[in-house]
Amino acid sequence: MNLLLLEDGDFVAADRVRLSGRRLKHLHEVHRAEAGDSLRVGRVNGLMGRGQLLSLSADTAELQVELDQAPPAKLPLTLLLALPRPKMLRRVLQTVSAMGVPRLILLNSYRVEKSFWQTPFLAPEAIREQLILGLEQARDSVLPEVTIEKRFKPFVEDHLAQLAAGSLGLVGHPGDYPACPRAVEGPVTLAIGPEGGWIPYEVEKLQQAGLQPVQLGERILRVETAVSALLARLF
Amino acid sequence: MNLLLLEDGDFVAADRVRLSGRRLKHLHEVHRAEAGDSLRVGRVNGLMGRGQLLSLSADTAELQVELDQAPPAKLPLTLLLALPRPKMLRRVLQTVSAMGVPRLILLNSYRVEKSFWQTPFLAPEAIREQLILGLEQARDSVLPEVTIEKRFKPFVEDHLAQLAAGSLGLVGHPGDYPACPRAVEGPVTLAIGPEGGWIPYEVEKLQQAGLQPVQLGERILRVETAVSALLARLF
Structure with missing residues (x-):
């Protein structure tokens, strides 16, 4: 995935998300991500931006996110x-x-x-x-x-x-x-x-x-x- | 398949082929073909045309073919x-x-x-x-x-x-x-x-x-x- 998509239920604070399941697995296995890494993120049906990995374990990942970019235009x-x-x-x-x-x-x-x-x-x-x-x-x-x-x-x-x-x-x-x-x-x-x-x-x-x-x-x-x-x- | 492709080894005479395997299975299961049916055929790296199913069994199909059409142009x-x-x-x-x-x-x-x-x-x-x-x-x-x-x-x-x-x-x-x-x-x-x-x-x-x-x-x-x-x- 070239963008980590965040669901409303992932948000534990206005600028913080907690992930598990498929996306966590992807962070581990494909991105081989580590705490401190910066990733492209987007909120489903919302803005896009960057997320910094605060912590990453086998069970959960926590990111601080800043969402300030409009998604790309759709086709008419x-x-x-x-x-x-x-x-x-x-x-x-x-x-x-x-x-x-x-x-x-x-x-x-x-x-x-x-x-x-x-x-x-x-x-x-x-x-x-x-x-x-x-x-x-x-x-x-x-x-x-x-x-x-x-x-x-x-x-x-x-x-x-x-x-x-x-x-x-x-x-x-x-x-x-x-x-x-x-x-x-x-x-x-x-x-x-x-x-x-x-x-x-x-x-x-x-x-x-x-x-x-x-x-x-x-x-x-x-x-x-x-x-x-x-x-x-x-x- | 929208064209039945014939290999050199399928030809038992200049205008006759015998098929088995994947293509025969496809004729049975997808085309639900019957003897007498006319199908689009082409010879690999050769001309295209029509084939008439002479016979069709569980093991083999035999077609009479007429190859007289040029294949479509390739992209440059x-x-x-x-x-x-x-x-x-x-x-x-x-x-x-x-x-x-x-x-x-x-x-x-x-x-x-x-x-x-x-x-x-x-x-x-x-x-x-x-x-x-x-x-x-x-x-x-x-x-x-x-x-x-x-x-x-x-x-x-x-x-x-x-x-x-x-x-x-x-x-x-x-x-x-x-x-x-x-x-x-x-x-x-x-x-x-x-x-x-x-x-x-x-x-x-x-x-x-x-x-x-x-x-x-x-x-x-x-x-x-x-x-x-x-x-x-x-x-």
Whole structure:
């Protein structure tokens, strides 16, 4: 982790935290930290800054922290993603969080296997865990907002047009479409399909809600690769 | 897999192949294929086309193939990558192969842990296996060329300048550098560092060989994400 993220419950005083568990283990095993060391820290959904290790044992670490830096800017993006398979979901959540996506909507699609909706990785605390890993990687402290829409049609028919209003609406979709634009100004709403892509009915529905299909070339990319490639090209 | 890749050893006649093992299992379990089905196929380092399933059993599948399509164009890129940790290496090899990188050089760096060089995933057949998975994903049939340079200094001092001659030479490196250019024309030589980045001495050596540092913003990305983001921005 490139940033030590602090939870509200870690604070034992306004400028002091006590850590155990995963982060303590990481301090020992990866950072090989010692008392006196200075580390980059951030408070979840708050400011970032430096923390000085006051003490470190097998059970606990105590740090004095100074939080005075704003976290990095987020992308002006709402990302709709057909629910990926569970293993991919975890990695995509980290990627989305690391790249600075502020709003993610996990959406159903015809080609999303029904079993994917049963995964324990969709539990709020499991989603949060992956988002935190992404923030620690990228040095950001603000959690993206993740919502789950298990029904494609009512969401796209009744809510998407309003949600996408005032933004550039795009659907990543292989085929005979314009190339994905580069370096856009202003907010974007981007929908990325499942492995195998959206079905034509879904593309049509997304278009009716104001999203235009764009493509990234003839190569079929894994969802995680498509997400980072599309975001790097758009912003 | 979005393309069934055929090895020379699969051919029992000029237009007929017999499959077993992983690909047969995939045909059964994922494609749920049946005799008569038509599939996208490609011959490793050769043409792509269609294959018709003549027969399919628990032990073997036989296809009649017609190979008449050129594989997709590769990127005009030589990618230098500090050797990633073994688990990441496997995924990066798939990403590199899927995105159409024709030449990859795995390079040592001060921040590459010595133990990474011991991984069995660096064996030629293990590298090839991951590259094949990337080609199957992206629908390409031509294997990238992968070379291994275990000594940074002699490679960068004695070979890199010549290798990068006539191309736009870039080092992906966080810091106060110009932003990575977009939509470049012509060939590129791009070096991407390890987790934690190149050390200043290495950046200097890469610069002496003609590679200029460029950055992708203040977020620190995992190697795999950085690879796909940089390539999507450059090409």
